[in-house]
Amino acid sequence: MPVFEGQREQPVTGNYFVSAYPPxxxxxxxxxxxxxxxxxxxxxxxxxxxxxxxxxxxxxxxxxxxxxxxxxxxxxxxxxxxxxxxxxxxxxxxxxxxxxxxxxxxxxxxxxxxxxxxxxxxxxxxxxxxxxxxxxxxxxxxxxxxxxxxxxxxxxxxxxxxxxxxxxxxxxxxxxxxxxxxxxxxxxxxxxxxxxxxxxxxxxxxxxxxxxxxxxxxxxxxxxxxxxxxxxxxxxxxxxxxxxxxxxxxxxxxxxxxxxxxxxxxxxxxxxxxxxxxxxxxxxxxxxxxxxxxxxxxxxxxxYLWRGADMLGLGVAAFGYLGGVHEQNEAGLDQYEAKIEQGVLPVKRAFHLSPRDQLVREFVLQLKLGEVPAAPFRERFGVDLLGELAEPLQELAAEGWLTWSREEVRLTRAGLLRADRILPHFYDDPFRNVRKN
Ligand SMILES: C[S@@+](CC[C@H](N)C(=O)[O-])C[C@H]1O[C@@H](n2cnc3c(N)ncnc32)[C@H](O)[C@@H]1O
Ligand code: SF4
Structure with missing residues (x-):
């Protein structure tokens, strides 16, 4: 079954750009x-x-x-x-x-x-x-x-x-x-x-x-x-x-x-x-x-960010990442400023990533660079990246969007040009086919 099935090149609406995993x-x-x-x-x-x-x-x-x-x-x-x-x-x-x-x-x-x-x-x-x-x-x-x-x-x-x-x-x-x-x-x-x-x-x-x-x-x-x-x-x-x-x-x-x-x-x-x-x-x-x-x-x-760094998200609607937790601030100026006035962090929502979520997040973000070496994942997460993601890798390779070996995953140029539509294929089940925002 083709990976993009019928909707590959449609002028779909909504957000295309992947800024975070899980969404x-x-x-x-x-x-x-x-x-x-x-x-x-x-x-x-x-x-x-x-x-x-x-x-x-x-x-x-x-x-x-x-x-x-x-x-x-x-x-x-x-x-x-x-x-x-x-x-x-x-x-x-x-x-x-x-x-x-x-x-x-x-x-x-x-x-x-x-x-x-x-x-x-x-x-x-x-x-x-x-x-x-x-x-x-x-x-x-x-x-x-x-x-x-x-x-x-x-x-x-x-x-x-x-x-x-x-x-x-x-x-x-x-x-x-x-x-x-x-x-x-x-x-x-x-x-x-x-x-x-x-x-x-x-x-x-x-x-x-x-x-x-x-x-x-x-x-x-x-x-x-x-x-x-x-x-x-x-x-x-x-x-x-x-x-x-x-x-x-x-x-x-x-x-x-x-x-x-x-x-x-x-x-x-x-x-x-x-x-x-x-x-x-x-x-x-x-x-x-x-x-x-x-x-x-x-x-x-x-x-830094795509390799697991922490980042404070300051300001209205800003998002950050700290110690394996995603967070986003209040998305309205009044709500944001009201919380600051009360002396509390103006965070509206968060997501605590499991080690598996962190691995997928870093892989997906780094894939935007066109190539992801496997060794740092072995060192950081103690697992074989390619074993962890074998199924989508095989599917996407068969369609010509990427190549992979034991040491790295590399998007083809055709894959790189559609990177943000390829990334969701690596998402774990609960996060596939869900709204982005
Ligand atoms: C926050 S804006 C950059 C600075 C400034 N506000 C500006 O527009 O000149 C960041 C960038 O996002 C991109 N952007 C905004 N809306 C977009 C959209 N709907 N699709 C693709 N890129 C978009 C634009 O290239 C823009 O320069
Ligand atoms: S941030 Fe402002 S200037 Fe930049 S694209 Fe959006 S509306 Fe336009």
Whole structure:
């Protein structure tokens, strides 16, 4: 029976991207005490990181499902910054975090670059006083082109940001407007030059293939223009059609202003984008990312997190992972801030992973890199990975999506281009065919 049976390349709606295993829908309020138990223990040996969610944007893009609040007054952002700092202090007061060193941080959104310089300075200084930030190895900060300003970039640099990731999505102004973006291609070029002038060591640019109304020609042109800027890395996401987006609502109402792109075309365009980047000397290092110099630019956030590191999830709707427990915060600003005000961690749901769940989680996440060596799994979990996952490995290999040996599992290029649809085949029974969120 074919693995994807009939629905392989359909323009399915909902989320495609796998961000967690087990899926969010398995996380429950009843499991939150497991997080408190993990935080009460002091003998954690995994590296520690922090994700900070900054949920503010100028305007909502039609395809976007991330939690963000639009055009908020600065008093709202000020209050939020204080809440995030307070949350970090609450974690720091636990034996499980205490004086552990934060080795990597990721400021995502929303659009973190909509903060003012003062707000960013306050946020970073608050986090630095709450947590042990000394010698942090990587700090990523997401930006959108219109909100990139010279003085803010200088502040970012002073605050220790090492990696800037900017959402470009497309270089076609018509397509950008059609998908609800506020910026123009000219803004990208201007912002990119400013970022370079400020001297950041790593600039990543995000593109999306399969935006509403995208044609072969427009996609090729976007790839050509991104290469022309010579960023240190390029991320390409296949456009998902999550249910809480304007794109989905328009699709259901039959009011889409342009044709949607099917999944097989998105895959083909991602493949073509990767080939062109490779032709220009980039190396494809994951199902989404091509890097100019992989020895110099290793994405530590990903490297650590996908190999079992702990990560604090700070901010509204943020999710983290601590001592084998997934956790997600309250997903509404009011609920989040109310809990912080009461001096309690604003966690809404959690999932306590068994050793088997942890093994599958790390395998599934690492498979996004295109290859997973078996030896670290033998050392970490004391089991033979290939024996544990023999059935899906055999099925997927027979269909040409991967190859495997005793020492490693490797996605074929066709498999890599569809990675997030392959990963659920490794899920254990209770988590197969369930909602993602
Ligand atoms: C939080 S946003 C990045 C920063 C900033 N907010 C922006 O959009 O420019 C993270 C990235 O997620 C990707 N993204 C958002 N919605 C998506 C969707 N429906 N399908 C695929 N990728 C999506 C975009 O490439 C975006 O740059
Ligand atoms: S894609 Fe980025 S800018 Fe657009 S709404 Fe989402 S988070 Fe905000």
């Amino acid at each position: 969010f829908s398995a996380w429950t309020p009843a499991q939150v005490p497991a997080l408190h138990t993990a935080l009460a223990q002091s003998e954690h040996s995994e590296p520690l990181g922090a994700y900070v969610h900054l949920p503010f944007c100028q305007k909502k893009c039609d395809y976007c499902y991330y939690l963000s609040y639009i055009a908020q007054p600065s008093a709202v952002v000020d209050r939020y910054v204080e809440a995030v700092i307070r949350e970090a202090e609450l974690y720091a007061a636990t034996p499980g975090i205490g004086a552990r060193r934060v080795r990597f941080a990721y400021f995502g959104g929303g659009t973190p670059s909509t903060l003012s310089s003062e707000q960013l300075r306050r946020l970073i200084s608050g986090l630095k006083s709450a947590l042990c930030w000394n010698g942090i190895e990587e700090v990523t900060f997401e930006c959108a082109p219109r909100s990139v300003r010279p003085e803010f970039l200088t502040t970012m640099r002073e605050c220790g940001v090492t990696r800037v990731s900017m959402g470009v999505q497309s270089f076609d102004n018509e397509l950008l407007a059609l998908n609800g973006r506020v910026h123009l291609a000219e803004d990208v070029v201007r912002a990119f030059e400013l970022i370079r002038q400020t001297g950041f060591e790593w600039v990543n640019l995000d593109l999306m293939c399969g935006l509403l109304g995208e044609t072969e020609e427009k996609w090729r042109e976007s790839v050509r223009r991104v290469i022309e800027l010579v960023p240190d890395s390029v991320t390409i996401y296949q456009t998902e059609i999550p249910h809480n987006t304007q794109l989905y609502r328009d699709m259901r109402a039959g009011t889409l202003p342009a044709p949607m792109v099917s999944w097989d075309v998105k895959c083909a365009r991602l493949g073509e984008g990767f080939l062109r980047l490779e032709h220009e000397g980039y190396t494809v290092v994951s199902a989404y990312n091509a890097v100019k110099d992989p020895r110099k630019h290793r994405f530590l956030y990903q490297d």
